[in-house]
Amino acid sequence: MSEMDFVPQIIRSLLPLGFSYVEPQDEPGWVKMTGPLQTSLGRFECELLVDRLSFHFPHVKLLDIPPSLRPVAPHISANGSLCYYAAGTLVYDIFDPVGQTIMAVHRAEHVLDCILRGEMPEDLEEEFHAYWGVKHCYIDVESKQSQQLTALTFNAREMFVVTDDEQRTSKKAAALGMSSSNSKFLIYKIITKAKPRPRQGVWPPATVGDVLAWQSLLDTACRRKIEKRIALAFRSCARETLIIVESPLMPYGIVVDIPPESREWKLKMGRHGKEHLYRLRVTPVFVTRLDDRFIAQRNIPNHPTLAGLKIGQVGCGTIGGYLAEMLMKAGAGTGGGHLSIVDPDALQPENLGRHRLGFNQLFVNKAVALSYELKRSMPTADIRPLPVDVREADLGDLDLLIDATGEESLGYWLTRRYHREIPILSVWIEGAGVAVRSLLKARSEDACYRCLCDYNKSKAYLAVNEEVEQVLAGQGCEALYVPFPATVSIQAASLGAEAVLDWAAKSEAPSLSTRVLRRDFTAATADCVVPARVGCPACAS
Template identity: 45%
Template sequence: MREGEDAIPDLLSELQARGFKRSYHQGSAEYLELTGAFRTSEGPVQCRLEIDRTFRQPPRIFLTPVPDKLLPVAPHLGPNGQLCYAAKGTYVFDIYDPVRQTLALISRAEQVLDSLMKGEMREDLAEEFFAYWGECSCFMDVEGEETKPLQVYSCDYKSIKAKAFFLTDNVERTSKKLTVLGGEFEQLNACVFLISSQSNPRPSLESWPPQNLGQLLKWQRALDHRVPSKILKKIRSVSKRNVEACMLVISSPGFKYGFMVAMPTKQDRKFLRKRSMGNQHLYPLKILQVAIIRVDDKYLTERNLPAAPNLARLKITIIGCGTIGGYLAELAVKAGAGTIGGHLELIDPDRLGPNNLGRHRLGFGDLHQYKASALVSEIKRVMPSANISALSCDARDIELADPDLIIDATGDESLGYWIAGNYHRNKPILSVWIEGGGVAVRSLLNYSGSGACYRCLCDYNRDYAFRSVKEEIDDVFVGHGCEELYVPFPATVSLQAACLGMEAAMDWAGPNRLPTLRTKVISPEFTSGSDDCCPVKRKGCPACCN
C-alpha cells in the first residue's frame, strides 16, 4: 500500500499529464497545491487543487476566478469559490489506492462543474446553504398554518454557553421547552414577518455574507426578484414604530431561513431621511443572519417518520410503568403520543424500588417515587410540551378516560384478564409482556370485540397452541427471606419488548394491522413455537365471550 507522501510523486505525474502544475507557493504543509484548468463544454475554467498529503480527505477544489456565468449565485459553489462535488457518504476513499481514488474524485468535480456551466443542477443541494448562513440559531416552535401573531424571545443558555432566539405562536407551550433547556429568556421588542420565496437560497459569490440590508436585498434579487419588495414593504411598515428589531423568516421550497434587522432609533431615522431618498435610507441597516431550526411538535414527531402514521392527536393509556412500560412510554411520546391535541395517560400504583434500577427507564434519583408520576417528569424532559398525566393507583379502581388505545404493559396475567373482560367490547387493547426469564417477548393486539383477547391466548397456550417457544419454560425467581421475588432478565429484554409493542401500536395507527400476535425469541437456547399470526376468539372465553 502506498501511504501519504509515498504516493505523492505518482499523483503529481498523473496530474501533470492533465495539465496541472505544482504551485510555486505552497500555502500549507498539510496540502499539496496545484493549479490548472478543468475542461468544460463552455471552455476551460481555471482552478486550484489542494490535495491532503495524508489522503484522509478528498481534494479541495477552488475556481480561480469564478466564471461570470456562475455569478452572483450558483449551486455547489461556496462564497470563496470552493466547488462542492461529492457529498459525504456518497463515496468511499480507498486508502489502498489513493492515487486512483483522488483522480476519480477530480474527474467527478470536472463533471459537476461542466453541468453548472451548462445551467444544470440549479436546485441541487439546497441544504448546503446552512454551511454558509447563520450567525445564530432561531428555534421555531410554530404550529398550524403560521397565521397567528408570532413572538420572539432571546435565550441565553448557560449550560452550552450560547445565545439563540425562540420564535413561537403559543407562549405557554414554548415556555415548557424553554424551562427544560435552562438559562434566561426575555421577550424581544421585535416584529416578526414570514415571506415566501420560490427559490432555494445559495450563497452569493460576489459579496458574502451580506452585512447590511442593501447587500441582502441585492442577493435576494438574484434568487427571486419578487422578494426584495416584500422585505422592504414589511420593514417600512414598522420603521416608524418603537421596535428594536425586525425578524424576517424566508420560507423557500426546501426550508426556512431568516435574518434580524436592527431598526434605527427615532433620532437615527430622522438623520437617515435627511441623507437619502426613497428606500435607500434603510439600506445601511445592519442584519444578523439567523438559521431557522424547527422544534414544533409536528416536526419532532414526523422528522423520522415522514409520510408514516404516528400516535399524535390520539388518546392513549398505558397501564403499567415498570420495566416494559417505562421504555414504552418514552417510545410512544417520541412517536407523537400526547402531542398536537393528543393525551398520554400512565397508570401504575407502585413505587420504584432498588431491585428495579438495573432495568428500568427511571434511575437512582427516582427511588421510592411513584413510577407513573416520576416517569411523567422524566419524559417531559424528552418532550416538554407533551400532554401526559399520571395516576398512581390500580387500574381496577378507576374508570379509564375513554382512550383510543389501551396498552397493558404490566405482565400481570390476572390484571390482563380483567382488562380484557372490561374493555374488549369497545376499545382496542395491546398487551405486551416478557415470557420466563427473558426467553421471549410478545405482543397481542385485540381490536374492539374481534380476534383473540389476552385471556384467549393464555388458554390457547395451556393447550399448547400459539406458544412462544416449543420448549417448556421453567419459572425462575430471585429473592430470599421476606424480599419480594422477581424474575431476572437484563434491560435489553425490556427494551426489545417495548420495541415490539411500539411496532404493533404504530401498525394499529396506520393501515397495516396484521399480524395481531407477534413473538420475538430472545434466548438462543429456545426455538420459536409459532409464527406471527392472528388468533381467533376462543369459544367460551370467560373474558371476551360474555
C-alpha cells in the first residue's frame, strides 16, 4: 500500500476519535495530528505523529502534562512524550497501518490511564536512567565494597573512568589506542540495596539537600554515608567530589561543586555549617559500567560466570579457537582466574577457512596468536599461551581441563594423566560435520573419553543411527583432511561452552551431549549420563 493510499485512510479513521489534521506539517516524514486521549480520569490533549512510510508506530506526546504527573511520572518524558510500549514487545504490521494506528491510540490511552491512577510507580525504577544525568562517566571497579576510588582520563578528558586498579584500567585505555592519566578528583563509591526511582516534588536534585532528602526515602544508611563523604570533601577543601552509588539496578553518580568561597565554612560543621553544605550545587552523572564482571555477567544474569576459575584448554585449532573466545566472554581469565591454552602447531594457509584466527596470524604458533587476539578483545584477561605439546607442558593447578583437539589417541592420554586430579571435558566433531559432541568426566563413576569410544565400538551411545563414513579430502598422505565448514566448528565450540557453564553452575546436566547437524542423519542417543566402563585402561582404578 503506497503513502497516497494509507495516509488519507489513517486521517479519516482518526476523525471519529476526535483527532484533526493540523497545519503546519513541520515534522518531515511524519503526519501530525492532535486530539484527545480518553481515560477514566478525563481526556488529555496530545500530539500524534504518524509515520508516512508505515515502518514505525505513531509517536504520542501530551500537549499539557497533568500537574499530578509532575515533575516525574513513569513512561512520560520531560517534554510530554508518552512511551506506551517497550521496544521489541510489539511488531508493527506494515500491511495494516490503519489498524496499527488505532491500536496505538487505544494502547496509549490505557497506559496513560494506569499512570494517572498510580498503577505503575515501580516502572520508575526500570526507567530511572531516562530521568538521571546529562554528564557521563565510566566505572571499572571490581570491588563490591564501599571505598574511595581514583579516576583516569583517557585522551585528555575525552573519557573519564573511575577505577580501583589504575594498572588494569590503563590496559583498557591502551586497547582503545588511548593514553591515560591520573585525574585529581575526590571520588567515593557507596553501596545501597535500594533501587533508585525519581522523587516526586523536586527533580532532578539540584543541591546536596535535595539529594539527601531523596535518599532518605530510599535508604537512610546510604543517605548518612553520602552526607559523611561530602562533609569530608568539604573539610578537605576539595574543589569538587564525585559520589557513585552502586544499586542493585544500576550505578549512578552525583558531582558536588564546592566553590572557593565555601571553604571558610569547612571548620564550622555545626548547624550553620551543615546548612551551607546542604546548599552546595550538585550535577547528576550517568554511570556506565566497564568492569570485567559486568561484561561477563550481563548476558547470563543469575548464572555463574567463569571468573576466578583456572581453566586449561588443549588445542587451539578449528574448535579450540572459537571455544577459547566463548570462554573468555563468559569470564574465563578474569577475577583472579586464568585460561591456559596449549598447542604446538603454527597456523597454516589451509587452516584459514575454518579457524578463529586470520591471515594476520599466518605462520604464528596458534596458542600465541590466539592469546594475542583474545587479549585485544579483553585486555585485562589472564590468557596463558603454551606453545608446546601438552605431554611436555606444565599445566599447573587447574579447576577444569578441556580437550578440544579432536585427536582420539591424545584424548586417551589426557584422561589417563589427569582424570584423578581434575574434571576433563572433551569436545569433538563426528565425521565430516555429521554431529558435534561433548563429554564431561567430573566424577569417578562417569565415563571418560576412552570409555565412550569403547562403548561406540559395541554400538552403544552412538551419535547417529546411520553409518558415519570416513570422508577425506586433499591429496597425499600428509595433506588429507576431514572437510566441514566453519559453522560446524562454531557449533562444536558452542556445545563445549554450554557444558563448561553447566559445570561452573554445578547443575545436574548430562555428561554426554550430542547435536546432530546433518539433515540426512538422525540422533541415536539422547543427552545422558554415561557410566564408567569396567576395565577402562584410561580411567579404571
